[in-house]
Structures are given as C-alpha cells and as structure tokens.
Amino acid sequence: MIQSAVELNDVMKTYRTGPIEVPALRGVSLRIVPGEFVATAGPSGSGKTTLLNIIGGLDRADAGEVWVAGQNLQLLSSSELARVRLERIGFVFQTYNLLPVLTALENAEFTLLLQGVPARIRREKVQKLFLEIGLAGLEDRRPAELSGGQQQRVAVARAMVTEPALILADEPTANLDSATAIELLDVMERLNRATGTTFIFSTHDPQVMDRARRLIRLRDGQVASDEARDGQGTLAPAKQDMV
Amino acid sequence: MTSFLLLMKISWRNLWRNPRGTLLTALALGLGLALLLISLGLLDGGHEQTIADGVRFGPGHVVIQAKGYQDTGSQELLIAARVVSTIDEFLQTGPMKRVLLGASPRLLATGLLSSAANSAGVTIIGVIPRDERAVSLIPQRMLAGAYLSDDKPSGVVIGAELAHKLELKTGSKVVLMTQAIRPPGTQAKEATGGQMQSTLLRVNGIFRTGIEAVDAGVIQLPLPVAQTLLGVPDNQVTQIALFLRQEGESLMIARSLRKQLADDPVEVLTWRESMPMLAQILGLDHAFNYIMNGVVLAMVGLGILNTILMRVLERRYEFGVCKALGLRPGQLAAMIVGESLALTAISLGLGLALGLSVEHYFASTGLDLRRLFGSGLPPALVFDPILYSRLSLARIVWSVCIVFVMATVIAFYPAFKAARTELPDALKVL
Numbered sequence: 001m002i003q004s005a006v007e008l009n010d011v012m013k014t015y016r017t018g019p020i021e022v023p024a025l026r027g028v029s030l031r032i033v034p035g036e037f038v039a040t041a042g043p044s045g046s047g048k049t050t051l052l053n054i055i056g057g058l059d060r061a062d063a064g065e066v067w068v069a070g071q072n073l074q075l076l077s078s079s080e081l082a083r084v085r086l087e088r089i090g091f092v093f094q095t096y097n098l099l100p101v102l103t104a105l106e107n108a109e110f111t112l113l114l115q116g117v118p119a120r121i122r123r124e125k126v127q128k129l130f131l132e133i134g135l136a137g138l139e140d141r142r143p144a145e146l147s148g149g150q151q152q153r154v155a156v157a158r159a160m161v162t163e164p165a166l167i168l169a170d171e172p173t174a175n176l177d178s179a180t181a182i183e184l185l186d187v188m189e190r191l192n193r194a195t196g197t198t199f200i201f202s203t204h205d206p207q208v209m210d211r212a213r214r215l216i217r218l219r220d221g222q223v224a225s226d227e228a229r230d231g232q233g234t235l236a237p238a239k240q241d242m243v
Numbered sequence: 244m245t246s247f248l249l250l251m252k253i254s255w256r257n258l259w260r261n262p263r264g265t266l267l268t269a270l271a272l273g274l275g276l277a278l279l280l281i282s283l284g285l286l287d288g289g290h291e292q293t294i295a296d297g298v299r300f301g302p303g304h305v306v307i308q309a310k311g312y313q314d315t316g317s318q319e320l321l322i323a324a325r326v327v328s329t330i331d332e333f334l335q336t337g338p339m340k341r342v343l344l345g346a347s348p349r350l351l352a353t354g355l356l357s358s359a360a361n362s363a364g365v366t367i368i369g370v371i372p373r374d375e376r377a378v379s380l381i382p383q384r385m386l387a388g389a390y391l392s393d394d395k396p397s398g399v400v401i402g403a404e405l406a407h408k409l410e411l412k413t414g415s416k417v418v419l420m421t422q423a424i425r426p427p428g429t430q431a432k433e434a435t436g437g438q439m440q441s442t443l444l445r446v447n448g449i450f451r452t453g454i455e456a457v458d459a460g461v462i463q464l465p466l467p468v469a470q471t472l473l474g475v476p477d478n479q480v481t482q483i484a485l486f487l488r489q490e491g492e493s494l495m496i497a498r499s500l501r502k503q504l505a506d507d508p509v510e511v512l513t514w515r516e517s518m519p520m521l522a523q524i525l526g527l528d529h530a531f532n533y534i535m536n537g538v539v540l541a542m543v544g545l546g547i548l549n550t551i552l553m554r555v556l557e558r559r560y561e562f563g564v565c566k567a568l569g570l571r572p573g574q575l576a577a578m579i580v581g582e583s584l585a586l587t588a589i590s591l592g593l594g595l596a597l598g599l600s601v602e603h604y605f606a607s608t609g610l611d612l613r614r615l616f617g618s619g620l621p622p623a624l625v626f627d628p629i630l631y632s633r634l635s636l637a638r639i640v641w642s643v644c645i646v647f648v649m650a651t652v653i654a655f656y657p658a659f660k661a662a663r664t665e666l667p668d669a670l671k672v673l
Contacts, residue, residue, distance in 0.1 A: 049667075058567055058667040079571060086569025093670070097564040101256035113249045114569050158568070 004067060005166055005198040006032040006055055011064035013050055013221075024050040025061070026221040032214075034165065035196040037189060039203050039212030046218040048202035049170055055200065056089050056168045057081040069165045086114055090159025090197075092169035096151040098143040098158075104150075105130070105139035108157040115162060129157045133187045149180035153187060160191055169201045173208055185211050214238060250574060254581035257554075258589075268550045269590040275543035276594025276646045277601065279536050283642060284602040284632035285610060286532050290525050291633050294490055294514065299380040300452055302517045303347070303484030304493045307500060310508045312481065313517065318352040319424050324477035326507045333503050334485075342496060344486040345378040347371065350469045351481040354421030356401070356462060358409035365405065365462045367421060369469025369480075378486040381450050381463060388413030388448030396465055398447030402458035406449045415446045419462070423474035442472050490514075540649060548653045551583055555657040562661050563669025572662035579661045583654030590650070591643055599639075605632035 013025040025047045032038055040048045053059040054066055057073050066073040069088045073081065085091075090111075098107045108129065109122040117125075130136050133153050143151050152172060159167050169188070173181035189211060192199050201208055209215055215235060217225040227235035258265050298304050307330055309320035322330075327348065333339060334346055350369035355362055372391040376382045381400070382390040391398050399419070401411065411417065420441040444464065451458055466480070487496060493513040500511040515522040555562075562575055609629040 053667040053670075056567070058670065082566070082569050082571050085567060091567050093564065093567075097561075099253065099561065099565070101253055101260060106252075110249070111568055114574075 003034070003070065004031050005034045005036065005069065006030075006200070007065070007067040008051075008055070009065040009067075011051075011054060011061045011066060013047075013054060013059070013061050023221050025054070027064075028218075028221070028223055029064075030216065030223060030226065032198060032200065034198055035192070036214055037192045037199045037212055038214045038216060039201045039208050040216045040218055041203055041209055042218035042224070047221040048218055050221075051218065052168045052170050052200065052202050055166075056091060057085050086111060087162065088165050090162065090164040090167040092152070092155050092159050092167065092172045094171040094174045096143070096148070096155050096175075098151055098154055100143050103140050103142055104135065104146060104154045107143070107154050108161055110158055111162045125161050126157065129161055132191070133157060134183075147180075148176055149184060152176060152180075152184055156184070156187060156191070160195070160197065163195065164197065166198045166200065169199065171203055171205070172201065173203065173205045178207065181205065181207055247577070250578045251581050254578050255585050257558075257578075257582050258585050261554075264550070264554075265586065265589070268547060269586055269593055271543055271546050272587065272590035272646065272650060273593030273597060275540055276591060276642060277598030278539055279642045279646070280594070280598030280634060280639065281601050281605070281632070282532060282536060283638050284634035285605060285630055286528070287635070287638065288606070288631045288633035290528070291490070292631065293521070293525065296380060297518060297521050298486065298490075298514050299378065300454060300457060301484075301521075302482060302512075302514070303378065304487040304490060304514050305485040305497045305500065305511060306482050306514075306517050307485070307504070307509050307511050308482035310510045313510060313512060318473075318481065321350075321424070321475065321479040321481060322483070322509055323507075324479055326504070326509060327478055327480060327483070329507065330483055330500075330504070333500070339496075339499075342487050342489070342492050344488050345374060346483055346485050347374040347378050348466065348480040348483045349375075350466055350473065350475060350479075352421055352424065352469070352473050354419050356405070356409065357418045357420065358411050358415065360410040361408055363405060363408055363460070365401075365419075365460055367419065367469060367473075368461060368463045369466040369473075370463050371466050375463070378484065381452065381457075384450045384452050385448045386451045388446065390448055390450075391463060391465055393465070395447065396468055397444055399444040399462050399464045400448045400450055401446060401462045402460070403449055403451040404455065404459035405462070406446070408459070411446050411449070413446050413448060417444050417446060418442070419444055419464075419472065421472060423472075438474075440472050440474065442468070444468075540645070544649050544653050547586075547650060548656065551579070551586075551654060551657045552660065554582075555579060555661050558661075559664060559669050562664040563666060566664055566666055567670060572664075575664065576658035576662040579658035580651070580654045583650060583657070587647055587650035591646060594646065595639075595643070598642075599634075602632050602634050605630070606634070 008028055008030050011025050011028045013023075015022045015024055028047070028051065040051060042048055050059065054061050055068060057068070057076070061074060068084065071084060073084065076084065099110065102110065105123075105126055108126045112122045112125065127136070127139070130139060133156065135150065135153055135157065138146060138150060143154070146154065173184060176184060185208060188199060191197065201212065203209060214226070214228045216223060226238045228238040230236050307322065309322050311317070312320045334343060347370060352367045354365055354367045356365045370391070372393050376390060385400070386403055388400070391400055399417065406412065409417065418441055420439060423438050423440045470479075485496065487493060493515075497511050497513045504511065565575060566572075609631045612628045612630055
C-alpha cells in the first residue's frame, strides 16, 4: 500500500466559547496519497478550515490521529510542529498574507531563509519558480505594488519553494476574479503534476471543485462525500485505499 | 545567522511602514533623553557653581583647623605656630603645589562692631589680604571702596547689610570690641587672655555676597591687626583654608594631609565635612532631580510601551502568518525587540543631538535665573544668578545607557505578546 501524505483517523474538534460548545469536526477519517490534487468543499461552518488547520499543524484535534508525511502531529510539541510546518508543509492563504515590508522575491524566499539555505541557492530556486509561474521581472516589487493574482502567485511560490510534501490552500481563489483564479489554478495544477506535491484546498469556488481530481464534501463536521475523477473526468466515489 | 539578518531586515523595514508614527515615537523618547541630559547638565553645573561659591565664601575645599574647632567653634582653639610652619612647608612641596590654587590662613573670633549710630555682633576674620584675594570671592564682590591691602594695617571690610544697619560708608570709623583669646593651658592672669579689647578701624570697603548671614555679620581685617586685638601670640591662626584646582581632589588631599599631620592636634576636613548643611542640600537636590527624571522617563516609557504594543497588536494576523510558515516564538520576539532597538537607536540619536545642543548653549551662554525668578532668587543653592551647564562624558554615557536599557526592557512585553500569538486564532480574517 502507498504511504499516506495525510491520514486522519476519527478526528474530533470542538470549539468552546464559555459555556457554548461548537463541534467543528465529528469523527473525520480520510487518507490522501502523495501527489493528489484535492479540494474540500462544503457550506460555511462545515469544518473545511478547521480540517486544513489540523492537517497543517496550526491547530490540534481533541481526539483521533493526524498523520502527515509519516508523523503523528498529535504527539508533537509546538516547536516540533513549527519545524514540520517549515520543512514539510506549504501554506497559501485566502488573503495572500505576504509580508508587506518584503519584496516579492524576499517573500518567496522567506521560508528558505528560515531554513538557513544559502543566498545563491535561494535566489536560483525563487527565480526558477518565478519564471515558471509568470512572475519574472516582478522580483523587486513590494506586495502593495502587485495585483491580487500576482500576490497569490508569490504566496504559491513561497509555499512551493521549499519543496514541501504538502501544500494547504485555504480558499486561495476567494479574492480573485475568475480569469485570475483560472490562471492560478493552472499554475498550481502544473506544479502538482511537475513535482508530485500534494495539494489540498478548501473552497467554495466551483472552478476549484471542477479542477480538483478528488473532491471531499463536508457537512456539519463530517465527510458527506468523497469522490475522485476517473479517466473521463467524471466524479465517482473514491477508491477504498484513498478513504 | 541568515534568519537573524532577515529578522533585523524585517524589523528595520517595519519601522518605516508608518514613518510619521515612528519619528514621533522616536522624538518622544529622544526628548526624554534630551531632558535628562539638560537637567543633569544644569544640575551638575549648578552644584559645581554652588560648591565653588560655597567654598570660596566659606572655609575652602579643605580646611585645617585646631582639633575640636568644628564641633565647639571655640575661638581659643588655635593651630600652633610650629604646626602652621609645618603645614606651610608641606603645601610648598611639588605634588601639593600642582593641585593647590591657594591657601589662606585665618584667625576667627566674634566681637561687637560699633558705629556712631548703632552696634552689631560680628564674626571677625583676620586674613592676609594677598592670600585671601587669591582664593576668596569677597574681594571680588566689593560694592564700594576697596578690599584690604597688606600695606593698610587699620582697614576693615564689612558686608552691605551690616553697613546699612550701622549707617556706615567707606572711610567711616568703627570700633571693634572683642574678648582676647586665652589659649588652653594659659592662666587668666597671663598676657591679655580673657580681657576685653577694642580698636578703632576705618571702613576700607563694603561687599555684597548675596548670602545674608555673610553680608550682615562678617567683617575681614588684616591678620596682624586681628592677632594684636585678640592677643594671639606668635603666628597662630584658627584655620588654614585650602583651595584646589579640582573639587574632586578634596578627599584625596584631605587624606594626604591627615596622614602628614597625624601627630599634630589638628583636624583636616573636606568641604562636605566643614559645611555639612551645604552637602546635605546638594544631596537632597540630587535625589529630587533623580526622582523627577525618573518620573519623566517613566511617562515617556509608558508612551513608548503603548506605541510598540499597538504596533504589535495591529499586526497580529501578520505574526500568525509568520508563525504558520514556521517562524518560532523566539524569532518573533527577536523581531519585535529588534524593531524596538532600531527605534531606540534613532531616538538616542535625536535625543543626543537635541540634548547636547541645548546643553552646549547653557554651558557657553548660561541660564539666567533672574529671567525666571526676577528678584526673588532662591538664595539657598545658587549664589551666581547665571547657571552654567556642566555635563561630563560619564553622565552622557550613563543617561544613554538608562534610556537604552529602559527602551529595551519596555520592548520585552510587546515581544512576549507577539511570541504568544495563538494559532490558528491569529489567522482568522476579520
């Protein structure tokens, strides 16, 4: 059996605000293999972002097991989680979240810098990536001088440049017009195919759902459906070893 | 190292996201430092002047007098002529001559000065005019007439208040009456000891020091006249006042003299010991100034804390992103401390430029207290109405260190807050 990129076993998560308890995930189990291009969809409050946060080690499950790249995140300390995030996971956020004081190139190489990668290698990697995703020539611009689509591409470059095993994208097209969203999806799909990096999106966007090769629908904190595309692009229930 | 440089780069650039806010904050902290430098300069300058004036109107930086004189004030306690010679010889040695500005032997007693109009109790100071002129401020504060001279043996100089009370002017005749000194060990029947003596003197000059006690109750006359009047045999004096080039050498010189005169019945006192009231007033003034500076710095510090904290809180989302990307809490805290240090460096530059400029003005032109107080100058501390600032390098370094440490300590709380940014809450889009 192929080793999982992500594996969740009966994951539970409840948010508490004073006496009020809001269950976000109620016994979610799923398995995602390396190289998948997965979208999680569902109405607001269905648990998409919570699921991504738990997979990304940004939050902890109340119960269950969370395996990412062979490590059980539930057993790691905060600093160990920070290291996993730095070395194994890339993030793309809804609102781009580039550091405004850094240039596009500096933002993209931010995680490499934190990893202590030498300057020459950093520049080479970032410039190669910028060329691939259409950002060549924009290296010295600050985020405020870039369009939304360009900023999100820089965010993708930042996530991809460390060659992580997994990229988590929380509604990456939510703030983009449809043409820009398609361009961004093209970039991410191309990178996914070229590098074999696993992509997991949370989205409301039908364009993202259409492009995903696997679509997991969540409802009330549970997996409502889990479908994969066949050779003709038609969605069908995911194979057993994927679930 | 690379990530440290990145953090410092981010810190520096973050500082200029809001240049106006950064400059205003830096200016506030810089003003705190400038105020500290200016107030310390004026304080030290004022104290230096006060001490300089105090010792020149009083018993000098170091005074040698008969043992017990400081406590009893007994005019019968005199330094023997033999000891006076020993002291004189010691003061002529090379090391002493290098630090000594001058020495003035004085004979002190009390008496009654009478004019045709009135009479008043006075402190009589017998001096060698040449020596006294070199060290005392009284010869420089003559309102009318002239100071004593060695070739006018019958002259006397008196304070303006005394002159007013006795209705005297230069050239007036006065009668000075006193009890002749009876040195310890002599009998009443010997010489003139204990008997009332009087002499006729002519007012040579009138001085005004600004110190009421001096202007209303001190007279100076030539030492030989005073010795004759008081029946002091040989060359005995009450004290020898020493004036040094540097006030800071007082203690060292006093120690050296104590060692040298250990076998003689004399006491050697620094100005702090001979004028304890003045030393206490200066100490209190120092303490009050430190408290005021502390309050000013605390207020500035709280302002800075508020500013940095606001800057941190409004970037909570950004910190969340950094943390999500793998930045560790310590690195986040270092980023904030770095930002604060950069801000502090700018503030120190501004504060030094402003503070030292104003200090330089007060050091060269002076602060004329008459403009602030009019004629109601506080007499206790300052004899000279123009206050000159004096700021040592040590004071500047100390002030910069205080502000630097304060700003750095202040940065720890916002840095701690940033480091504690909670995931995933910080990433929630508002």
